[in-house]
Amino acid sequence: MGRFQLMGKAVFQLCELGHVDMSGATLLSCVRDPEAQTPQAQMFFRSGTEADDVAETGDTQIIASKSISNGLILRVAYDGTHPTLSVRGVVSDVVTQAPDFERFEGLNVALAVRNGETAEATLAWLKFHAKHHKLQAAVIVDRARPGQDTAYIQDVEKGLSDIGGLKQLTVLRFDVPLGHDDQPPESHPINAPDAPGKDRMGIPEASPWDSPLAELQIIEMIRFRWLNTARAVVLLDVSDVVSQTKGSDVKGANLFDMAVKSTAGVVTLVGQHSYPWRVRNGEPVRHGDHICVQFDATKMRRRWVVAPAKTNPDVVWRLIRIVGTRPQEGEWLKFYRCMGFRHISDEWAIVPKTSLIEAPELLKMSKRRFNHKPLRMPEIAEPKVDPSDNDVAIITCMKNEGPFILEWLAYHRAIGVKDVLVYTNDCNDGTDTFLDLLQSKGFVQHRENPFKGTNLKPQHAALQAGENEPVIQKADWVISMDVDEFINVKTGNGTLPALFEAVGDANLISCTWRLFGNSDVHEYHDKPLMAQFTRCAREMTRKPHQAWGFKTLYRNIGLFKKLGVHRPKGLNPQLWSHINWVNGSGSPLPKDMYRNAWRSTADTIGYDLVQLNHYAVRSAESFLVKRDRGRVNHVDRDQGMAYWFRMNNNTEEDLSIQRMIPAMQDEMDRLMSDPEIAEAHAFSVDRHRAKIDALKETSNYAKFYEDLTGPRQERLARLHPHFGANVFLAGPEVVPDWVVERDLPEDFFFTVDKQDTAH
Structure with a gap:
C-alpha cells in the first residue's frame, strides 16, 4: 500500500x-x-x-x-x-478495519471495475470524466491477479499528471478471484451479449480471475470502507463513458450535480453498447473508435449515480440500482459501454456488422472530446424507387417435382409473376428436362444446382448462385419460395399488383405460411392442389413453430446484400431507416425483426392481405415420394411420421385461393396447348404414379402409408390447437389414444416434457 x-x-x-x-x-x-x-x-x-x-x-x-x-x-x-x-x-x-472516509469526503467519485482494459484506456476514461463531469476521485477495482500486470499500475500512476481536477485515485486488488467460477474470461466473445456464432465457439476454459464479476457485494463493502461521505458516487466500468446531461429533467453542470440536485438523491444511468466500425491496423482500440450502436438494440444497461448524504443510511448499493430509493422517471442520464475494450478477438466477431449504425453523439464525442479521427462506415446511396416498377421474380429449388410444376407456374403467372429461376439437382422423374423445355419456350430459366463440392446445402448454394443471375438482379421484387407454396393474395382482384397497391410504399412483405394438410385425400390425382386441399391450420396457430414461418417478397433496391431462404440477408445497416417491412395485413414489423427473423409472432402475424398457402404434404401417396426424395434444405433430416404430423393440419377450411382457380386454369390451358409441354407433364405424372406404386410394394413404405391414412392420423390432423410445442417435437406417438378418441372441449390442452427423440 x-x-x-x-x-x-x-x-x-x-x-x-x-x-x-x-x-x-x-x-x-x-x-x-x-x-x-x-x-x-x-x-x-x-x-x-x-x-x-x-x-x-x-x-x-x-x-x-x-x-x-x-x-x-x-x-x-x-x-x-x-x-x-x-x-x-x-x-x-475477526480483525476489523476502520473506514477511511477522509480520502473521498466531499468529492465526486467514480467507483469502477477494470477487467483487462489498458492503462491508456483507463487514463482516457478518467480524463474524459474529470473534464466533462467534474470527476474528482476514483476507486478502481482491478481484477488482475496479485503481483501481475504491474506495468498497468506504473503506467496509470505516471499518467495522472495529465488529468486536471483529479485529486484521488485508489486502485483495489483482491487476493481472491471475484468472477464466476464456471465462466470464461469476460473478454472472450462468448461473453459478448450480441456476438454472432456463439453456437460454434465451443466452451472456453473457466477463468474466475477475469470472468464476469460475481462478487457484487464488494460494492457495499467499498461504500462502507471509503465512500459513505463522498459528495456523489457513480458506478461504472472503465469501458463506460457517460453522455452529456442534455435530455434529462434534472439540470446540472455534471452528472454528480444531477444526483445532488435530484429529489431522490439518485439518478439512473441507462447504458447502450457502442462499437468501433473498424480499428486501424496495428493500433489499439480507443474510446474515440466507438462510433456505432445497434439500430435494433432493445436491452439497456443500468447503473447509477448517488449522493450519499441525500439517501437513507439503510439503502443498499447494488449493481443496477440503489435499493431503498425511488429515482424519478425523468431523472436519468445515458452512458455508452465501449465494447471494443471489453471483448477482444481476432477470430470471432463481437457484434453483427449488419446491426451497426453510426451514432451522431458518438461521432461528436470522438472528434471533440477524444480528439480522434475514427474509421467511418462506408456511405451507401439512398435507394431510389419508382412505384410503378413492379416486375416480380421467383427463385426456387426443385427435385422430382415434375407433376406439380405446371399448376404452380400457371398460378403465379396468373397473379402477376414475370420471371421464375429454378435450380434442380439429381432429378429422375423428368423434372429437369421438363424445365429445360419450359426454358426453351421462355417460361422459366433453369439451372443445375451447383451445390456439389461446396459444403453448402442445395438451397443455399442455389441462392448464392442466383444472386449473380441477371433475372434476379434486374427484378423489381424478389421472393425465394418452393413449389409447394402459393402466394395467396386476398385483397383486390387477387393479383400482385393489387397487393402492391394495398401496402403502399412498403418494400418488404412477409407472406406467412398457412399450413394446408391433405384434407384426408390419400390417393394422388393429377388435379390442382388448390382445388383438392382446402383444410388448413387456424390463423392463430402458434405451434408447431413452423406454422408461422414466412417467405418475404421484397423490393430489390439494395437494402440487403444477399438472398435468403425466408427473407433477404445481410442488411446494409446504413439503409436500415429506409426499410418499410409489413406483415400479411400491411402492418409494420418491428425493427428487431429486420436482421434475422424468419417467422411471425403473436404480435406480428397477419393474413388479411396475403398469406402463403403451404401444401407441404399434399396427398398421402405423394408424401411417400417426398419422403423418398429427401429435403432440399435440411438434407440430414428425415421426412417421416413426425414431419407429417407437424405439417398435416386439417383443423379448418380455407377456400380463399379458389377464386383464382379460373385464372390459373386459363394460364395452364395455354401452357398445355403446346403438345411438347403437355407430353412432358404427362411423362412426369406417369413417373410419379410409377414411383408411388413401387414404394407401396415395399414393406416399409406400405406400412408407412397404412399409418398415414389410418383413422388415428386423420383425427390427429384436426387436433393441433390442443397440443403444446413438445408434442410436435416428439411426434404423434406421445399422444395417448384417449386424447385421439374423445370429443375434446375447445380449451383442452395436452403436452409432454421435452423429448430426446426430436426429428
Whole structure:
C-alpha cells in the first residue's frame, strides 16, 4: 500500500486487500461502523458462505443478515476489541478495519471495475470524466491477479499528471478471484451479449480471475470502507463513458450535480453498447473508435449515480440500482459501454456488422472530446424507387417435382409473376428436362444446382448462385419460395399488383405460411392442389413453430446484400431507416425483426392481405415420394411420421385461393396447348404414379402409408390447437389414444416434457 503526490498530481494509492479464511469461509473484509453508539461492524463474505454457516458467540450478536449475488453480509454487534464468531463450528476472532472516509469526503467519485482494459484506456476514461463531469476521485477495482500486470499500475500512476481536477485515485486488488467460477474470461466473445456464432465457439476454459464479476457485494463493502461521505458516487466500468446531461429533467453542470440536485438523491444511468466500425491496423482500440450502436438494440444497461448524504443510511448499493430509493422517471442520464475494450478477438466477431449504425453523439464525442479521427462506415446511396416498377421474380429449388410444376407456374403467372429461376439437382422423374423445355419456350430459366463440392446445402448454394443471375438482379421484387407454396393474395382482384397497391410504399412483405394438410385425400390425382386441399391450420396457430414461418417478397433496391431462404440477408445497416417491412395485413414489423427473423409472432402475424398457402404434404401417396426424395434444405433430416404430423393440419377450411382457380386454369390451358409441354407433364405424372406404386410394394413404405391414412392420423390432423410445442417435437406417438378418441372441449390442452427423440 502506498500513497504519494507530485506537483498538481492526484494522490495515488494501491490497496492490496487480503482475505481471511474462517474454516473455509472467505471473509473479504470486516468494516467497523464509526456511527454506531456501541461497537458494530459489517462482515463481507465471498460467495459460498451461507447464513447458517455462521453462529453467534457470547460476545457477538448477529443483528442483520442479507445476501447480494450469493455474497453474505452480516452486521454484528460485539463486546470488546473485535467480533468473535463461530463459523462452521470453529470460533474465531475477526480483525476489523476502520473506514477511511477522509480520502473521498466531499468529492465526486467514480467507483469502477477494470477487467483487462489498458492503462491508456483507463487514463482516457478518467480524463474524459474529470473534464466533462467534474470527476474528482476514483476507486478502481482491478481484477488482475496479485503481483501481475504491474506495468498497468506504473503506467496509470505516471499518467495522472495529465488529468486536471483529479485529486484521488485508489486502485483495489483482491487476493481472491471475484468472477464466476464456471465462466470464461469476460473478454472472450462468448461473453459478448450480441456476438454472432456463439453456437460454434465451443466452451472456453473457466477463468474466475477475469470472468464476469460475481462478487457484487464488494460494492457495499467499498461504500462502507471509503465512500459513505463522498459528495456523489457513480458506478461504472472503465469501458463506460457517460453522455452529456442534455435530455434529462434534472439540470446540472455534471452528472454528480444531477444526483445532488435530484429529489431522490439518485439518478439512473441507462447504458447502450457502442462499437468501433473498424480499428486501424496495428493500433489499439480507443474510446474515440466507438462510433456505432445497434439500430435494433432493445436491452439497456443500468447503473447509477448517488449522493450519499441525500439517501437513507439503510439503502443498499447494488449493481443496477440503489435499493431503498425511488429515482424519478425523468431523472436519468445515458452512458455508452465501449465494447471494443471489453471483448477482444481476432477470430470471432463481437457484434453483427449488419446491426451497426453510426451514432451522431458518438461521432461528436470522438472528434471533440477524444480528439480522434475514427474509421467511418462506408456511405451507401439512398435507394431510389419508382412505384410503378413492379416486375416480380421467383427463385426456387426443385427435385422430382415434375407433376406439380405446371399448376404452380400457371398460378403465379396468373397473379402477376414475370420471371421464375429454378435450380434442380439429381432429378429422375423428368423434372429437369421438363424445365429445360419450359426454358426453351421462355417460361422459366433453369439451372443445375451447383451445390456439389461446396459444403453448402442445395438451397443455399442455389441462392448464392442466383444472386449473380441477371433475372434476379434486374427484378423489381424478389421472393425465394418452393413449389409447394402459393402466394395467396386476398385483397383486390387477387393479383400482385393489387397487393402492391394495398401496402403502399412498403418494400418488404412477409407472406406467412398457412399450413394446408391433405384434407384426408390419400390417393394422388393429377388435379390442382388448390382445388383438392382446402383444410388448413387456424390463423392463430402458434405451434408447431413452423406454422408461422414466412417467405418475404421484397423490393430489390439494395437494402440487403444477399438472398435468403425466408427473407433477404445481410442488411446494409446504413439503409436500415429506409426499410418499410409489413406483415400479411400491411402492418409494420418491428425493427428487431429486420436482421434475422424468419417467422411471425403473436404480435406480428397477419393474413388479411396475403398469406402463403403451404401444401407441404399434399396427398398421402405423394408424401411417400417426398419422403423418398429427401429435403432440399435440411438434407440430414428425415421426412417421416413426425414431419407429417407437424405439417398435416386439417383443423379448418380455407377456400380463399379458389377464386383464382379460373385464372390459373386459363394460364395452364395455354401452357398445355403446346403438345411438347403437355407430353412432358404427362411423362412426369406417369413417373410419379410409377414411383408411388413401387414404394407401396415395399414393406416399409406400405406400412408407412397404412399409418398415414389410418383413422388415428386423420383425427390427429384436426387436433393441433390442443397440443403444446413438445408434442410436435416428439411426434404423434406421445399422444395417448384417449386424447385421439374423445370429443375434446375447445380449451383442452395436452403436452409432454421435452423429448430426446426430436426429428
